[in-house]
Amino acid sequence: MDTPGNLFVVAAPSGAGKSSLVKALLELDSHLAVSISHTTRPPRGQEVEGREYHFIEEPTFRDMVMEGAFFEWAEVHGNLYGTSRIAIEQRLQDGEDVVLEIDWQGALQIKRLFPNAVLIFILPPSWDELLQRLQRRGEDPPPVIETRMANARLEVAQAKHFDYVVINAVFETALFDLKAIVHAQRLKYSRLRRSKAAVFRALHLD
């Protein structure tokens, strides 16, 4: 599917910093919006329905799968997560850019549907630092952190399928890298492509 808006997909092991980075990126860029996924995971302390996720029960999720409501969905750390069509379709058609914060399985499904999607994988600088970030965040009990650390080893092996790998050691450096990736894509596509087309016509280059 080719759309006027750009689609960016950010994946990372839990705790690598993707939500913090995407939030900071959105604050700098009014043409970017994050897609709100549906999940069967219970909300964490500060999470609000419709802001971080749409929190739904598993039967509702399964009904949505049957109705074809999702572009992609996957089971991650024992819960179901999915990107609904209504979360992103209209915005992309309107020429606005969208970021998906989803796992690697979802990212690869999106790439098949949207070949121009830009896949970005965020890595932590070390396993120790990943563990410390999960502990410092203080949102997940120890067994959940253990599962996420074990899954992280499998997840990072998928980074090779992504267009870009960004290392989140120093936050500002990683944010700068993300901004550069978004900018590079816009130079190729969407609004800038349209304004380029106008100049090409004016110069009789088309």
Ligand SMILES: Nc1nc2c(ncn2[C@@H]2O[C@H](COP(=O)(O)OP(=O)(O)O)[C@@H](O)[C@H]2O)c(=O)[nH]1
């Ligand atoms: N495939 C897919 N994965 C998702 C979606 N939404 C979130 N995820 C992923 O599910 C995993 C767990 O997310 P979450 O429970 O919020 O934990 P966190 O990554 O530690 O903040 C992360 O890898 C998310 O990127 C989605 O719509 N589809």
Ligand SMILES: Nc1ncnc2c1ncn2[C@@H]1O[C@H](COP(=O)(O)OP(=O)(O)O)[C@@H](O)[C@H]1O
């Ligand atoms: N570059 C960084 N250096 C130190 N701590 C970070 C960095 N990036 C994120 N964090 C912290 O690590 C924790 C996990 O980040 P978060 O964005 O929730 O990760 P994810 O969304 O990938 O699970 C948070 O407490 C966040 O403030």
